Amino acid sequence: VASDTRDRLIRTTSRLLREQGYAATGLNQVMAEADAPKGSMYFHFPGGKEELGEAAVDHFAAQLTARMTDGLARGTVRQAVRVFFDAYIEVMERTEFRLGCAVASVALDEAATHDRLAEAAGRAFRTWVDLMADALESEGRAADRSHDLATLIIGSIEGAIVMAKGQRSSEPLASARDALDHLLAGPTDPTTTLA
């Protein structure tokens, strides 16, 4: 049915954004890899490549939001951050460091020139920071401190993914994970200070 084709187009684009970014991803490649019938692209995405890209960024962002929400519901921020990093390490090692972050890729290369892609990337980052900040605040941290720390956590996840792709190694993800784990150990833990 038609909605299957739409889903395949979105999932294929999301994967290609993670592998190679927006500029290198052509509609012909998406159509071929999604096994999409001729004409289906503009039927589902009359706005063309940018509309498809926006849907793919939203799709990828929603997946990560769900995973973060689930992790935060199951344990402390410290535990959820560790689980999130470990899951990313597993995926990147299994795919030989081909899969990065669709949101980061679009943010870096397209935000300056494509309004809809910039908005999608901005939405994703703000959602993740707010989610993490709320969880930090519910653990007893002050609101402004929680927002700054949430930005550091989301930023270091994004940055460590960038470094892992560039170095073709999960080592940056493991090191950033351990530094955050130490940092989030909490005031009752004598190892709290990183200094």
Next chain:
Amino acid sequence: VASDTRDRLIRTTSRLLREQGYAATGLNQVMAEADAPKGSMYFHFPGGKEELGEAAVDHFAAQLTARMTDGLARGTVRQAVRVFFDAYIEVMERTEFRLGCAVASVALDEAATHDRLAEAAGRAFRTWVDLMADALESEGRAADRSHDLATLIIGSIEGAIVMAKGQRSSEPLASARDALDHLLAGPTDPTTTLA
């Protein structure tokens, strides 16, 4: 003279990588914006676009390495990190969030498919982490802790740049800066713990 042309090609490519990434940057655009004579591209870069891209990543990385080295020579890690973030905030605001990080862009989109670009990005990240780790260790932190914390600092700089470009706002850079500033306040400072 010939070497001026080579420099212009490298600097122009470095700027275009920061603005739009490698895939969107065509050699014709580089030649035009660098005002380079026909034939000069393959005279200076017989390896073509990837060799030019590698030189541009190395050039950009060396600039940031010099800036970090200078900052670390002038003060504490805490002070140097703050100065570095503030300088990036100034550049991004002045250029309306068009200029990101050439290394991050290449790492995210090209590392999986271009060996020379992956190597250049990996070199840059390792150089920055080592520089920061050495400085942290010289302030009295343990070696393994210094390496993890250095990875967190470099990762959060890269990630906050990505977020700032996506959100077209310097707010993520300011928030990550403040979280790191708090974290690096040191064991003699009662506000050290972020928890």
